[in-house]
Amino acid sequence: xxxxxxxxxxxxxxxxxxxxxxxxxxxxxxxxxxxxxxxxxxxxxxxxxxxxxxxxxxxxxxxxxxxxxxxxxxxxxxxxxxxxxx
Amino acid sequence: xxxxxxxxxxxxxxxxxxxxxxxxxxxxxxxxxxxxxxxxxxxxxxxxxxxxxxxxxxxxxxxxxxxxxxxxxxxxxxxxxxxxxxxxxxxxxxxxxxxxxxxxxxxxxxxxxxxxxxxxxxxxxxxxxxxxxxxxxxxxxxxxxxxxxxxxxxxxxxxxxxxxxxxxxxxxxxxxxxxxxxxxxxxxxxxxxxxxxxxxxxxxxxxxxxxxxxxxxxxxxxxxxxxxxxxxxxxxxxxxxxxxxxxxxxxxxxxxxxxxxxxxxxxxxxxxxxxxxxxxxxxxxxxxxxxxxxxxxxxxxxxxxxxxxxxxxxxxxxxxxxxxxxxxxxxx
Numbered sequence: 426x427x428x429x430x431x432x433x434x435x436x437x438x439x440x441x442x443x444x445x446x447x448x449x450x451x452x453x454x455x456x457x458x459x460x461x462x463x464x465x466x467x468x469x470x471x472x473x474x475x476x477x478x479x480x481x482x483x484x485x486x487x488x489x490x491x492x493x494x495x496x497x498x499x500x501x502x503x504x505x506x507x508x509x510x511x
Numbered sequence: 512x513x514x515x516x517x518x519x520x521x522x523x524x525x526x527x528x529x530x531x532x533x534x535x536x537x538x539x540x541x542x543x544x545x546x547x548x549x550x551x552x553x554x555x556x557x558x559x560x561x562x563x564x565x566x567x568x569x570x571x572x573x574x575x576x577x578x579x580x581x582x583x584x585x586x587x588x589x590x591x592x593x594x595x596x597x598x599x600x601x602x603x604x605x606x607x608x609x610x611x612x613x614x615x616x617x618x619x620x621x622x623x624x625x626x627x628x629x630x631x632x633x634x635x636x637x638x639x640x641x642x643x644x645x646x647x648x649x650x651x652x653x654x655x656x657x658x659x660x661x662x663x664x665x666x667x668x669x670x671x672x673x674x675x676x677x678x679x680x681x682x683x684x685x686x687x688x689x690x691x692x693x694x695x696x697x698x699x700x701x702x703x704x705x706x707x708x709x710x711x712x713x714x715x716x717x718x719x720x721x722x723x724x725x726x727x728x729x730x731x732x733x734x735x736x737x738x739x740x741x742x743x744x745x746x747x748x749x750x751x752x753x754x755x756x757x758x759x760x761x762x763x764x765x766x767x768x769x770x771x772x773x774x775x776x777x778x779x780x781x782x783x784x785x786x787x788x789x790x791x792x793x794x795x796x797x798x799x800x801x802x803x804x805x806x807x808x809x810x811x812x813x814x815x816x817x818x819x820x821x822x823x824x825x826x827x828x829x830x831x832x833x834x835x836x837x838x839x840x841x842x843x
Contacts, residue, residue, distance in 0.1 A: 435621045436827065438614070455677070456611045458620060460830035472604050475597075476684075495550050 438487040439465040441472075443479035451483050459484075533557060533741075541742050546672040549615040557741055561671050562616050563632075564743065566623045569609035571635035574808055576602045578642040579651060587645060594691060595648060601684045608677040615673045628813050636794060637724050639802030646699055646706075646713035652692015653766075654714070654721040654759070660685045661755045662725065670742030693762065700767045707767075714763070715771040722786065723794040725752035731791075753783055760784045 436458040442451035454473045459465035465484040474482065532538065533554040540547060547553055576599050583599065586592035610620045626632040637655055642648070663682050669675040699710035726732055726748040738744035746754075760777075763770050774787030796802065 435619055436823070455608055456614065457607060460826040461833060464826060464830075472607055475600070475604060492550065495548070 436460045439484045440487050440490060441469045442483040442485070443473055444481040445479055447480060451481065456487060541670055544742070546675065547670050548672045558616050560738065561674065561743065562613055562618055565609055565613040565674055566626070566632055567634060569606045569613060569623065570627045570632055571638065572602050572606035572609060574634045574638045574812060577808055577811055578638055579648060581642050582645060582648050585645070598688055598691065601688070605681045608680060612673040612677040624816065628816060633798065635724065636797040636802060637720050638808060639797050639804045640720055641804050644709050644713060646696065646709040649692045649695030649699060649710060650713035650717040652688050653696055654717045655724065656685050656688040656692060657759060658721045658724045658755050660689060661751050661758065665745035668745060696766050696768065711768055714768050718770050718772070719789065722752060722789055723791065725755065727791060756784045756786055
């Protein structure tokens with residue numbers, strides 16, 4: 426909202442990784458906002474595993490992820506101008 | 512739920528529609544039907560167009576909770592209530608997947624919500640119609656979610672990766688919703704004469720607005736052509752609308768309900784069902800803010816956001832306190 430303070434502090438962004446079933450590694454499924462890790466896990470459970478999509482969840486603060494630029498691996502010559510993360 | 516009919520208040524300026532078409536790498540990727548990912552270089556207009564579309568889609572999902580939320584407390588049985596609650600929760604989830612996809616383009620969710628709350632972003636006009644009876648829960652699931660599925664399935668192949676991936680999850684859930692709506696109407700249609708009449712009344716009211724969910728006719732759809740060229744949109748509004756009509760007419764027959772269009776007829780030469788002319792002046796009136804529920808939907812959304820402020824503040828304060836306690840503990 427534009428009124429003072431209403432969105433003064435957006436909760437931090439977390440990236441969510443879910444292990445679909447035993448024997449598979451965790452895969453990235455999306456992101457969400459939450460004030461802390463415990464709430465991020467609860468929100469991730471409610472948002473990304475409503476229909477038994479996983480047996481284990483990781484949440485990682487988006488700002489803690491270091492990402493390569495698209496050109497880094499040599500797999501692409503495309504330059505990066507997007508957001509710093511993802 | 513979602514349609515192409517939310518209007519275009521923040522239309523990407525069209526004067527540079529061709530000037531900013533993307534560099535050679537971008538165009539080669541699009542032409543090879545590759546996927547654009549968040550950190551790739553992309554034309555500003557491509558980014559702006561996606562932010563607008565994904566945000567309006569997200570807004571539609573969360574506003575779409577209201578017409579159905581209206582009937583949770585009055586569902587006819589505990590089972591129906593549990594199903595409707597799960598469905599409304601799904602719509603909230605769809606909104607969150609989509610806000611997250613939009614954020615990969617460098618915008619903040621709070622900024623997008625602010626644009627919704629101040630009327631600078633639109634949402635699907637279908638949610639500006641009231642839900643007058645329980646049968647409307649059936650008609651919304653069958654027709655509105657049915658139209659949304661036809662609209663959304665092609666977006667699972669959208670050129671922008673995060674949007675396409677969000678849409679895969681959403682489409683799976685929407686197909687539950689559509690069957691749930693069909694089942695409600697099937698039960699009512701085969702019930703007492705009063706129940707059958709209630710089902711027919713709901714279909715009579717939702718049929719034309721559902722057809723309008725596909726947006727204006729192709730010759731009056733300003734952003735369509737470039738969206739198709741960029742692989743954001745795969746089929747035109749009229750193609751998708753026709754697909755929906757062809758899918759829905761036999762389902763109406765199976766339900767034993769009639770669609771309120773005396774001109775509806777099967778065209779032997781094309782193999783398609785032809786509808787009567789659609790009165791788009793109504794659609795444009797609703798987009799302009801003159802639908803039956805526009806003001807109520809926005810007032811409710813703003814109110815819910817404002818009433819939730821203390822929860823957001825409390826959670827942030829708790830997280831701060833916990834963090835500083837942990838930090839103190841570490842020092843001690």
